[in-house]
Amino acid sequence: MNPDKAYYITTPIYYVNGRPHIGAALTTTCCDVLARFHRMRGRRSWFLTGTDEQAPKVVEAAQKAQIPVQQFVDTLAGEFQATWRRLHIAFDDFIRTTEPRHVEVVQEVFRRLRDRGDIYKGLYQGWYCVADETYFRDSDVGEDHLCPNPECRRPLERKSEECYFFRLSAYGDRLRQYIEANPEFLQPDFRRNEVIRFIESGLRDMNITRVNDGWGIPVPDDPDNVIYVWFDAVINYLAATGWPHAPDWENLWPADVHLVGKEIYVRFHATLWPAMLMGLDLPLPRTVYAHGFWVDAEGKKAGKRTGGIPHPIELAQEISDLSGAPFEMAADALRYLMLREMVFHGDTEYARESFLGRYNTDLANDLGNLCNRAVNMVTRYFDGVVPTPTRAEEEIVQLARETAQEYETALGEFRFNAALEAVWRLIGRMNRYIEEKTPWKQAKEGDREELAVTLYTCLEAVRVAATLLAPVMPAASGALWRQIGLPTTVDTVRWEEATTWGLLSPGTTVPAPQPLFPRILDAVKPDEKKRVSESKKVETTDQEKSRKEEGTPPAATGEQSAEAPVITIDEFMKVQLRVANVTAAEPVPNASKLLKLTVEVGEETRTILAGIAEMYQPEELVGKQVVVVANLAPRKMRGVESQGMLLAADVEGQAIIVQPETRVPSGSRVR
């Protein structure tokens, strides 16, 4: 193995269509923690993050904001970097897909794969959704030519064009073999199974270019086309190493970890990207790990109150405001809280009360107060000078050593919460230790020798805890070290300091004790006005191709009013709405949402399919009057032709049918 090979870890590159959100903050913080951890252990580590700026959606967002595209992406890329800095994220490199170094490598990859026949030109016909950046086959698109994604439903563009395909279909077998031979490659385990099943279902060649409309990376020797966003995006991991010309690119590649959210895992990071690398004859990343999302309590038991999920900086600011802690400490608190609350492999409910509550219990009460009471007693009983212990408390020394081991193991398995729990077991033990030793009695009884042992042990334990926590809370660890009189900083700290007992020198002077994490006094009561009335699931990861949000930066959390275009009365009158009587209704086989209705529209009998099975029983519909679109082109679904469309109100995804206020003749025109 290359002895100069760095520990290379990446986040996905984030879309610059809005500000960073807490999901991106989670991914990025996790990477930062791992990078810091490995650095602390003496291995060179290299942490890459960046922004994805080549997408058509970016152009859209810029236009909407009425800002030149380049300026738009510059601003947002700057905002990402600023956000990460404020959250103490020490990335080593920040790649932007508009940078020449990225563009050149994308084109080089394209050339190489084309030369070996893995990229070929073909004809693509289909519907394209700009918002989702996805093509749909004819069979997926209805007569209205709206995006089939139920949460998008924007108008599609018809595209019939020559474009390039990546021969993904050729890599299924090799991928499977590789995945099965390398259990570390895809994690967690159950995700690996999903990938294998996805591959078994048959990989299709992927269309990877589109017509050049002035934004995007031109196809080499064919500048009328630009490279499609996914193909482009994943290459950033390689581009940042300097491949293929930089002499030391192999000191970075292959990546040790690609950490991504689960939504971009199966199709892109676990299949497309590895297949591309195979085509380039490059080694695959050692591990690709998918984590889950934050979700809110929507759909859970009624009465559970939660708000929306705020932006990370705002959340840190709120913690700072409520507690009185400086922003840097609050930012570290947020880092801790995210990692401690997250069940990393799965989805986790975000609850404001839970975050703030844990701030108090874990950080203020357990850790902060432990440090405070220890330092306070040193000040009170030893004039602020670290006493000389006559012996070591073997049990505590042993526990500290075990804690470090557990922490190390857990981080190696991406179990951030378990790593932190281990540290808190040490902290909890120390609070108990103080109760057992009752140093205030030792002081009163003049047992200076035992008192020295007790307090020194406490300070040492705080030192070890601070060291273990340094990757997670770099600023807070610094504050803890300062509080016990040490000059240690996150830049100089080494892992061995966590596994070596007794590094704090007796005679050291400690500063006057101060609460590091001041308690939040009214955390229990949710702050009503702060609560953003919100809905649904708040996604949280990385580069969400499926993101529904508009590309505007502000924290506007309201519903996306899909600003309908104004139409004329003539246009409206093209739509023939008529009252119909439902004469029969039955479920459609193999469809959970569809009902097949037989309706009479005047003299005419029609079959209409409606997606209302979740709200209505067939029998309760018979005899009802409904409103249908009578002149809609027929469309087959589940093998049944629907001759019209039933009108229904969309209430959070549930369909409520529209009826005349009193009974009217069947066939009556509605307008």
Place this chain on the structure above:
RNA sequence: GGCGGGGUAGCUCAGUGGUCAGUAGCGAACGGCUCAUAAUCGUUAGGUCGUGGGUUCGAAUCCCACCCCCGCUACCA
């Protein structure tokens, strides 16, 4: 419907055949202590381990069926 994940103490979860299900965290109750940020420590909370079968000397843990929840996906024209 297909594929995947899950249903364990009030809440969040550990726990993949065997001392009576967890030393778990939060919340709650009671008690102790006073160095400390109304902090901390102790005790308590007696939960049909979703339901019904089966395998086994023995299952929360294996098998089958069913119910419910979540994710991806197909179907709401």
